[in-house]
Amino acid sequence: MKTFLRSFLISALASSVLAGSACASSILVVDMIPYSWSNETNQDSEPSLAVNPANPQQMAATAFSPDPMQGPNAPIFISTNGGQTWSTNSIVPANVYSETDDITLRFSGSGNRLYAGYLRGPGFYKLVRTTDFTQPTVMTLLEEVDDIDQPWLATTTVIGQQDTGKDRVYVGMNDHDGPGVSAGHTDTVRRSPDGSVAAPQIDPLPLETSGLSGTDLAPVRIATHPDGTVYAIYISVHGNDIDPYNQTLNAVVVRDNNWAVGAKQFQDLKTGTDAGHIIAANITVPVNSLGPALGSERLGGGGISIAVDPNNSSRVYAVYSDYPGGKPPYTLHVLRSDNGGVTWKPELLTVPNIINPALAVNSVGTVGLLYQQLTATNQWETHFRRSLNQGVGWFDTLLATFTDGMPALVTPPYLGDYAHLQAVGQAFYGVFSSANYPDLTHLPSGYFFMRKVDPNTHTLRNLADTSTVPVSIDPFFFYFSDQDQGNDFYVRDWTSSPASGDNGVQPSTNPVFYQTSDVWNRRSIDPGTFPNDQPDNEDAGNGTTTKGDNWAFTRIRRNISGSAATVTAHFLISKFGVGSPYVDQSDADLSFPDPDPTLSFAAGEIAPKTTVPFHWHLNTIASKHLCMAVETSTPMDPFIGKSLRGLSPGWPTDLIILNDNNRAQRNMFLTTTPAKSQPGMKKYYAILHNMATFSRDMTLQYTLSDPKRLNGATWRVVASSLGPLHATDPLRLASRGSIVVKAMQPEEDRWLEIALPVPSGTEGEELDVQFQEVAADQLLDGFGVGARLASNAKTIADLFENHRSVYTRLAALYPSDYAITEMKAPQPYLDAGSFADTDYLRFLSANLKIMASAHTLLSRSLVNGDPFGSKPELDNLTALYTSGAPVASLLVSHATMLDELDALLTQQRQMKGDEAFILQNVLWQRDLFLRGDQLNALAAAGTIVDASRTFIDGYGNRTLNDPDYPVHLRTLLDPLRQVAGALETTLPGLTVKEQAIEAAMNTGDLTALQKAHHDFLAQLAALDIVR
Amino acid sequence: MLSTRIHGALLAAAFGLWSGTVALAQPTAAAVEKLTRASQLIFRGTVERPGAVNLAILKGGEDTAVVRIDEVLHVPGLLEVSRGQEVTLKLSRPGSFKAGDAAVFFTRSWLYGENLALVEVGHTDLGAAVPAQVVAAHRKMAAEALQQRLDGAALVVAGRVIETRPSAVVDKLQETEHDPMWQEAVIAVDRVVKGDARTARVVVLYPGSNDISWHRALKPQTGQDGVWLLEPSPAAAGMYIAPSAWNLMGRDDLAVVVRMVKP
DSSP states (O other), rough: OTTTSSSSSSOOOOEEEEETEHHHHEEEEEEEEEHHHOOOOOOOOOOEEEEEOOOOEEEEEOOSSSOOOOOSSEEEEESSSSSSSSSEEEEEEOOTTOOOOSSEEOOOOOOOOOEEEEETTTEEEEEEEEEETTOOOOEEEEEEEEEEEEEEEEEEEOOTTTTTTEEEEEEEETTTTTTTTGGGGOEEEEEEEEETTTSOOEEEEEEEOOOOOOOOOOOOEEEEEETTEEEEEEEEEEEEETTTEEEEEEEEEEEEEEOOOOOOOOOOSTTEEESSSEEEEEOOOOOTTTEEEEETTOOOSSSOOEEEEETEEEEEEEEEOOOOOGGGGOOOEEEEESSSSSSSSEEEEEESEEEEEEEEOOTTTOOEEEEEEOTTSSSSEEEEEEESSSSSOOOEEEEEEEEEEEEOOOOOSSSSOOEEEETTTTEEEOOOOOOOOTTTTTTOEEEEESSSSSTTTTTEEEETTSOOOOOEEEEEEEEESSSSSGGGGGEOSEEEETTOOOOOOOOOOOOOSSSOOOOEESSSOOOOOOOOOOOOOOOOOSSSGGGEEEEEEEEESSSSSSSSSSEEEEEEEEEEEOOBBBBSSSSSSEOOOOOOOEEEEEETTSSSSEEOOOEEOTTTTOOOOOOEEEEEEEEEEEOOOSOSBOOBBBBBOTTTTTOOOEEEEEEEEEEESSSEEEEEEEEEEEEEESSSSOOEEEEEEEEEEETTTTTEEEEEEEEEBBBBOOOOOOOOOSSEEEEEEEEETOOOOEEEEEEEOOOOOOTOEEEEEEEEETTEEEEEEEEEEEEEEHHHHHHHHHHHHHHHHHHHHHHHHSOOHHHHHHHHHHHHHHHHTTOOOOOOHHHHHHHHHHHHHHHHHHHHSSSSSOOOHHHHHHHHHHHHHHTTHHHHHHHHHHHHHHHHHHHHHHHHHHTTTOOGGHHHHHHHHHHHHHHOHHHHHHTHHHHHHHHHHHHHHHHHTTSOTHHHHHHHHTTTTHHHHHHHHHHHHTTTTHHHHOOOOHHHHHHHHHHHHHHHHHHHHHHHTTTTOOO | OOOOOHHHHHHHHHTTTTTSSOOOOOHHHHHHHHHTTSSSSSEEEEEEEEESSSSOOOOTTTTEEEEEEEEEEETTTTTTOOOOEEEEEEEETTOOOOOEEEEEEEEEEEEESSSSSEEEEEEEOOOTHHHHHHHHHHHHHHHHHHHHHHHOOEEEEEEEEEEEEEOSSSSSTTTTEEEOEEEEEEEEEEEEEEEEEOEEEEEEEEEOOOOOOTTTSOOOOOTTTTEEEEEEEEESOOOOOOGGGGGOGGGGGGGHHHHOOOO
């Protein structure tokens, strides 16, 4: 930072007090007028702020600020360092005065697109967009409409659902020529199903359906949830347009469950037959700009806001403002609904003499409320309040204060008809307008001025430092986080070297966040060493007793000292690949006998600490190719949202690992191969699981670590869990690129085969391919496969263990003497440490025929054969051995055969169902009946959706577990029977599938129940497409 | 036959204009006017650090340079720009300058941060006539703007406001904070420069609201005198509007207006 940027106190202990207890917080307040514009004296009121949710370092803001050089475009304020410093960039097509009227900004959820909805002049609305807000290119016009007031923008990008990648754009407004005008209503949302395309479709959607007419008040506010729930709040007016005191005003909340893209929009919350729920009836709102004022500020009928809990789309907060009993003071009221707006808890907070309320809810459910209040002593105070308990109690932080009229009003609005508050992760970001006195009297939470100030006299100075600049109204950015670093414990997603690693920033910055993370497995209670400051992960072992014993570890740290704390670590496991849901409950594959480990940090202790060994056991039938995750928590630093259990990063909505530094995962599959170049290819297999509740294409980007030595690498999809699949010919992998796996069905597993050459290299070297799932330009998840080059002896040792592991699975799943023999065969070598070439050749000599016999027996039990080709590879291994091929070649062939056999065993099991998919079944069930038009119309739909939501919430909160799944389905027996009966003609055989659910329920076999439920849902999906 | 590139270079040299590389000859007035019309900030400057930037938000490259302002030739608005100030220039042609190169830079705004970043529209050499040519170009642009307003006016009169009153003919919009609160100003006309020569009284609709949407609009006051450039009101037949402050000129400008109004 340049020295001329006079910095005062930026980060402080906020004056946040509730019931006498103090709370350490981080706060930053910044006057946004840039240094090069230090002589600015404009009344920069009515600010708006957009924080890029995909990169919170990027921000854009607006106020009523003209272009300093009177150009044709109005400026936006921009920051690329989290709001610490600001510049302006004039890229919004402006009116003749180089400014705009009402304007709001928002970023897309991913893809870095910035939208602005604004009035270029009175009523002349425009929607514009840019893909790089730092460049001088003027924003692209998407639409323009006349007779509009107060456009208020909300945007997000669909992730994890149908239409993934599309920007949902909503602009609330008072449209005097809108679709509701014929019925006497004006409040409207102009909605685009995808604002990212060149010429977006945009439709005006009326909010009110009642038969009463009246010109609604101007403000409309919107809140979106990643699951597709969209709320809006507005003030409906019924009565005489000319006489504001002869009207009935109601504060109304409307809701749409499906992005407002279905057949009817904003009609999923109803009062009788009318859309919406009246949260406050017959209120008095000062609406006439000729009428009442609050100090120098007019009262333009604003005073509403709405926000939805990102972890619970049914929990929504709303603010309306009125004259209680028809008389001043103008008072805000905060309400909360826990059931999607059906009922409300009123008066959680009331504050008199306020303007510009703005609500937001952060990732841990903390509610933030920004407002400005005129006090009895004529002071304009800007407050940021927050509640950690759903609005019951509120902390209060005073951000700014100044005397009304100092500076004098230039033009209404004095401070604005709105301010803005946004939550990204655990942080709150806000913008407000206030007087720009550079001192702690007026900015008591600390401040930072971009523009030139004299720190001694606390005055504003011009750029040449030759004169004092008069005080005016400036836009102020603020950042607030309860998550002070002293209490922010995190698990590293990556470490490059002792000097370079994840510092806890959210979202995580390294796309390879699953290879060197601080969660790892060991085969003993020893956490191992940390070469290059990276944990030394060991492949899991499967089997009975000690052979299946594993221990999980995680390393936890914080950046600065804080209070003493105990961190709890919770470990989860999923199948190797991308998309497979995590499990944390004992089942047929694995068990978790230990309680969650805890780690105590003394006050002031920051150094990384490793948890005690967490024992988990991998059973005989399970593959050792796994992914491991951890989520940590303290009372002051819980992990974000619900548990990862039953879910996968990016699906159904959340980037869950990247966005939360309390979480980390490891997803890497390395096979030890000889460090000598060999002919042939080593093959690897990864599961691609479709965690979505609809059919979709899965896109994977890949990168070869060494394109030259891995030249010739190929990929193809060889198998599916849903039945026979025509495998394509292998396709070459370039040095980097992307592959698309088409039309994956919900819950489908497909096996990706990656064949890599076996080049020479140095022992210990790793040659790999990184695959990353992307959707909507957003990295969701990833995994890596490759070779760890080693001596023959080390390769033989690892291969013997792998041989034991795979044949243990075979012996457990398809018992035979041959399989049992092979399971036991490597043990003497492992026990004796006999890993010489001669030992290995002796092993092959004794076992190749037995292996062949085991395969022959297995082939009789296979459903749809062996798409992985393990038997041909065994034949190849036998031929190589017979021909006297080098041991290194035999090892490559042998390792490939084992991985093929392992994948085959997994595929055969997956065709019978999987307990791990229980939550996905219920998510799928909810979405089918919520978003499928035909299913949603059935009488039983509401019951099924409500029950599904209850199970989903309970499962995520860990209050419901796998054994509760049959209970859930049992409560739905009648509704499911009704559905089957109603649709049997359309979907022949549906009744049989429903009966199969009942039959499976009675067996107590959760895997069979999951499969039967899946088959029922799959047939329903043929009827309705889930959007 | 000359190559296209050389041919273009010679043409540019002939005009003294180069948008994207060092100018080769004394620029013509026409060339300077063309650049001036596309520019906001015009200055004589010296390239200090090619490839560099002086705003943290930017990354340097072939298309950037830090340039020292040696003389400001034109700066619009109230922006404070002074001699010796260093600015970042986004070059219209990457790599076109080396340290020490001096030129007259025609620029438009980009970023206002800890320093200014500007987009180069073009540049010329340091011809002594350039400052005067820039002034002349702006004078010409101002005259054109006035001519355009006069051409667009249905009625141009000299007169004095004798009454203001709330408008009875235009509906109010109670539920918008941008309610214009239409008012009427009655002007007693003493000379008609353009329009119906019989006009003695004219009613001008104007927004009484001081809201952000209207605060820069012309708000006639009783007794206010001048030359009024009026357009027909789209909302009320027989009435006029004067949308901006530029629609009222001083009586001292009457002679100029009379001269410029086309018959």
